[in-house]
Amino acid sequence: MSLHSPNVTFHERVEGALRDEILHTALDRAxxxxxxxxxxxxxxxxxxxxxxxxxxxxxxxxxxxLDTYLEQxxxxxxxxxxxxxxxxxxxxxxxxxxxxxxxxxxQSVVKGKSMISEETELNHALQAExxxxxxxxxxxxxxxxxxxxxxxIIVPAVHKTKEQIGAxxxxxxxxxxxxxxxxxxxxxxxxxxxxxxxxxxxISGVNxxxxxxxxxxxxxxxxxxxxxxTAPRVHVALMGIERIVPTLDDLSVMLQVLARxxxxxxxxxxxxxxxxxxxxxxxxxxNELHIVLLDNGxxxxxxxxxxxxxxxxxxxxxxxxxxxxxxxxxHAYGSVYPGPVGAVLTPALGGVAQWSDLPQASSLCGACxxxxxxxxxxxxxxxxxxxxxxxxxxxxxxxxxxxxxYSVTATHPALFRLATTTxxxxxxxxxxxxxxxxxxxxxxxxxxxxxxxFPAFAKKSFRAQYRESRHAELIHLxxxxxxx
Amino acid sequence: xxxxRAAVLGQIRIALxxxxxxxxxxxxxxxxxxxxxxxxxxTERFRAEVEPLGGMTxxxxxxxxxIEIALKVLASAQGKELLAWADDEIPVRGLGAALAAHAYTxxxxxxxxxxDARRNKLLELERAAAGVTGAQAGLADTGSLAxxxxxxxxxxxxxxPATHLAFLKTSMLFPDMAxxxxxxxxVTRDASNVVFVTGPSRTADIELTLxxxxxxxxxxxxxxxxxx
Ligand code: SF4
Numbered sequence: 001m002s003l004h005s006p007n008v009t010f011h012e013r014v015e016g017a018l019r020d021e022i023l024h025t026a027l028d029r030a031x032x033x034x035x036x037x038x039x040x041x042x043x044x045x046x047x048x049x050x051x052x053x054x055x056x057x058x059x060x061x062x063x064x065x066l067d068t069y070l071e072q073x074x075x076x077x078x079x080x081x082x083x084x085x086x087x088x089x090x091x092x093x094x095x096x097x098x099x100x101x102x103x104x105x106x107q108s109v110v111k112g113k114s115m116i117s118e119e120t121e122l123n124h125a126l127q128a129e130x131x132x133x134x135x136x137x138x139x140x141x142x143x144x145x146x147x148x149x150x151x152x153i154i155v156p157a158v159h160k161t162k163e164q165i166g167a168x169x170x171x172x173x174x175x176x177x178x179x180x181x182x183x184x185x186x187x188x189x190x191x192x193x194x195x196x197x198x199x200x201x202x203i204s205g206v207n208x209x210x211x212x213x214x215x216x217x218x219x220x221x222x223x224x225x226x227x228x229x230t231a232p233r234v235h236v237a238l239m240g241i242e243r244i245v246p247t248l249d250d251l252s253v254m255l256q257v258l259a260r261x262x263x264x265x266x267x268x269x270x271x272x273x274x275x276x277x278x279x280x281x282x283x284x285x286x287n288e289l290h291i292v293l294l295d296n297g298x299x300x301x302x303x304x305x306x307x308x309x310x311x312x313x314x315x316x317x318x319x320x321x322x323x324x325x326x327x328x329x330x331h332a333y334g335s336v337y338p339g340p341v342g343a344v345l346t347p348a349l350g351g352v353a354q355w356s357d358l359p360q361a362s363s364l365c366g367a368c369x370x371x372x373x374x375x376x377x378x379x380x381x382x383x384x385x386x387x388x389x390x391x392x393x394x395x396x397x398x399x400x401x402x403x404x405x406y407s408v409t410a411t412h413p414a415l416f417r418l419a420t421t422t423x424x425x426x427x428x429x430x431x432x433x434x435x436x437x438x439x440x441x442x443x444x445x446x447x448x449x450x451x452x453x454f455p456a457f458a459k460k461s462f463r464a465q466y467r468e469s470r471h472a473e474l475i476h477l478x479x480x481x482x483x484x
Numbered sequence: 485x486x487x488x489r490a491a492v493l494g495q496i497r498i499a500l501x502x503x504x505x506x507x508x509x510x511x512x513x514x515x516x517x518x519x520x521x522x523x524x525x526x527t528e529r530f531r532a533e534v535e536p537l538g539g540m541t542x543x544x545x546x547x548x549x550x551i552e553i554a555l556k557v558l559a560s561a562q563g564k565e566l567l568a569w570a571d572d573e574i575p576v577r578g579l580g581a582a583l584a585a586h587a588y589t590x591x592x593x594x595x596x597x598x599x600d601a602r603r604n605k606l607l608e609l610e611r612a613a614a615g616v617t618g619a620q621a622g623l624a625d626t627g628s629l630a631x632x633x634x635x636x637x638x639x640x641x642x643x644x645p646a647t648h649l650a651f652l653k654t655s656m657l658f659p660d661m662a663x664x665x666x667x668x669x670x671v672t673r674d675a676s677n678v679v680f681v682t683g684p685s686r687t688a689d690i691e692l693t694l695x696x697x698x699x700x701x702x703x704x705x706x707x708x709x710x711x712x
Contacts (some may be wrong), residue, residue: 030692054515057505064508067496074489078560088488099485107600113609138698140687155689160651162691185687185695192699197606200599213672223643223685223700230639230677233602235597241492248672252662268625269678272701274671280636283594285676295492303499308506377506 003119003350008336010357017332023151023159027329029450030158031320031418037264038317038371044266045256055257058250058373059311060407062211063302069211069244070293074128076214080276082289086241090120096292097122097203097236098129104234104288106200108132110192111229112220113140114205115314116238116294118336122203133420134195138188145172153316154262159329160244192224200229202286206239207290207313208254212247215275216291219258219268220345226270235286237274241300242310254313257373261315297349306381309344311374317377318368324361340368344381352388361384490571515662526624526657527708533627538696539704543654550576550707554649555586557705561647563613566590570636574618575653575712579669583616594636614617615641615701619652622669628684629706633677642681645683650681650703653712 017023028330042048062069076082087093093116101109109131126133135144139156143149145168157165162179170177175187204225208217216237218225245251273311278285303306319325319339330338335346335358343362344404349357359382368378438458508677513638521529531541540557544550554576558566567592571580583590596602617637621630629650633639642648658664665671671678685700696702 012612026691033692034491035588057509057512060508060514062507062512064500064503064505064510066492070496080676084489085485085487086489086492088491096485098660136691136699138687142689155692157689158692162693164522165690181690181693181695182575184690189698193610196699197610198603208674221685222687222698223524224698225697226639226643226679230643231606233599241496244562246512248665248669249662250512252660253515255661267628267680267682269537269682269684269686271628271682273672273678273680274676276676278676282633282638283635284638284640285595286625286632287597289676293492295488295495299492299495299499301499303502305504307499307503362559419503 003337003346003355010332010361013332013334014328017328018198020108020329021072021144023331024159024327025159026158027152027326030152030155031326034154034262034264034316034320035371036211037214038261038320039264040262041264042257045260047081048257048260050128051253051256052373052375054253055313057312058245058253059313059374062244062246062250063242063307063310066242066244066302069246069270070241072211073209073214073244074293077211077289077291078214078387079275080214081279082214082276082291085290085292087292087294087296089159090294092127093238093292093294093296094122096127099232101126101129101201101234101288103129104200106131107197108134108195109201110134110136110199110232111140112202112204112218113137114203114334116202116205116240120294122238125225134192134199136192136195136222136228137220138185138224139395141192142168145169149331150167153314153330154317177354181248184223193343196224196231200236201236202230203236203238204228206237206243206291207258208251209239209244210246210248210251210273212246213275215248215251215273216276217251217255219270219273220272220293221263221265221269223270225272229272229274230285233287234290235288236292237288238292238294241295241298258313259314259372261317261371301348302345304348305384306344306348308376309341309348309378309381310318311344311376312341313374314341315373317373318376321371323363323365323367328361334362340378340382341376344378344385347385347389348381352385353392356389359389366377367440486674488649495634498562501545522623522673523654523657526622526659527654527710529624530622530627530657530708530711534704534706535627537627538686539627539683539691539706541706541708543672543708543710544576545710547579550651550680550709551579552640553583553705553707554651555582557649558583558586558588558614558616558648561614561645561703563580563611564588565612566616567593567609567612567645569638569641569643570617573634573636574651574705575709576651579616579651579697590696593640594655609640612645614647614649615643615645615652617648619643620656620671620708621664622652622657622708623659623661623680624657624665626663628680628682630664630671631677631679631681632671633675639677639679641659642679646697646701648681649703649705649707651709652705653709655712 142157166179200467325339343358619629687698
């Protein structure tokens, strides 16, 4: 249930991320671009707001009847010749996948993008049994060659320059050095093609499972998802138990908002619907389909006040919109699920005690809720978890620091002036979301902003705020030294 | 093999007694009608959507025209071996004969059960210069082709080669995905794979620069068969 316990503190990871200029510039470009594309793409959808409302209703309704829909889904998959396995936790999922691999004498595995496999650290489990595992999404492949972790949910290698990638491919797959993205892409295509054709098993994620038909839907742009689910003789699809929609019609609604919110496309290049195993004399495709449904804390979260986070369709829009994410990047969260959604989901699944810092990694500006295609009220749930952390005696460094910064700035005129005159993200957020957003916050947030003196430091960027707070802390100590 | 089905479903039932699920309703309200349009406007919309993505479209008014376009496209693909759907699955009369007359050959796509034989088969198919398919439908609002798998409609034909040439009857254009599902409610029952293809394969994973043809076809050509 760890979701990867951090071996460095959140604090240290933030320090690291803020130092990394390349990451910062790249993140700014990526998040900025995706935000603009998202706005344009939603504008191309007639009645976008009503579609979002419907998407939210679908997710809420499905979760309220999750047991029924899961049973229906499993029955339909089995009827179509697929096999369904439920995994209580990460170990159970890895064990099931390994068992399937053993039964089929699998030696090599190609993988499409799967957050679930990251959550369960499946690659480690497979490699421990001497299986060859290759990530096939180009960005994930680059990250795997580099031995790193993704920095962005949609562009995993966004923190690497083309020169760095060129040097990496030269070293790892022995191609002549080039920094030309076209040549690098062609080289990766050729190398990975051999992997696809040689692999015994393909492992993919799942965007949605359709209860009425037992269909799984996978969206992607590269075609690696299609190859992963078509070329190898066994296909294993990994999905969270919450990723169900009732009908194909509901699926079409979700697909109208998913790509638009994620990459600003109307639809991804490939929208794969896979139903059961190869049949009726079909000549190609895998011989077997296995769908593994992961719980890993989701059923517990369903019974709580933060169940709404299970509506999430993993579009990543809230990451791009989040001023904190834009400053510190995905790595700093230390979890498989970064950004606003991860700040709620990670403690919910992994335990507030272990992840008490994450719900604090937000300025509660509400941008995540504004952009979320299913209108998840992330700020509300961050407050619920903060509350829980405080009750558990886990008041985070961030909050402690925040309050201390305020007391320092307020008593140091020069700092206070700086604090109140710097045009920070708050101002930008006001520009972006219209004046008076503070007033529009619902009651619990209202209370929060009234009872804490946030404005003095919320008007600066998280970065500036963080740097200054470190500075302020030093001043604070110096002051003490001076007085003594 | 282990299966935690009962335990997980049991947990969910307990959780649902206390779940806080804003906006949850017992049933979903009926959906108001989806998009509409006549064949001409749907054709125009389809082309306007797929062209900016890098997909090439052609309108053919007869079998002969369609064959002429096909031969031109395939000439650019450099190679005589094809992965193709069965003749009956492509709505152009005489296409098979024309391809044979121009020395094109088709690779047999049936996968053997045995693991090593399957590997060798895939390596053989990798040689193909182009894939030739029909399409069960087109979605105008996104410029997507709907390809439905069957014994005579192999999945790899639209996937392995660098060039994908598809023939679509314009009478098979739907305004959007929802209207396609409404017309074909059982589409997923008989096919293990339905894929909506929207433009050529692409990635922006290296410094956000657009690259086509990363894993799937680099070139997508859609011949819209206007007389059908
Ligand atoms: S919380 Fe909403 S915006 Fe964020 S990833 Fe999930 S669906 Fe997208």
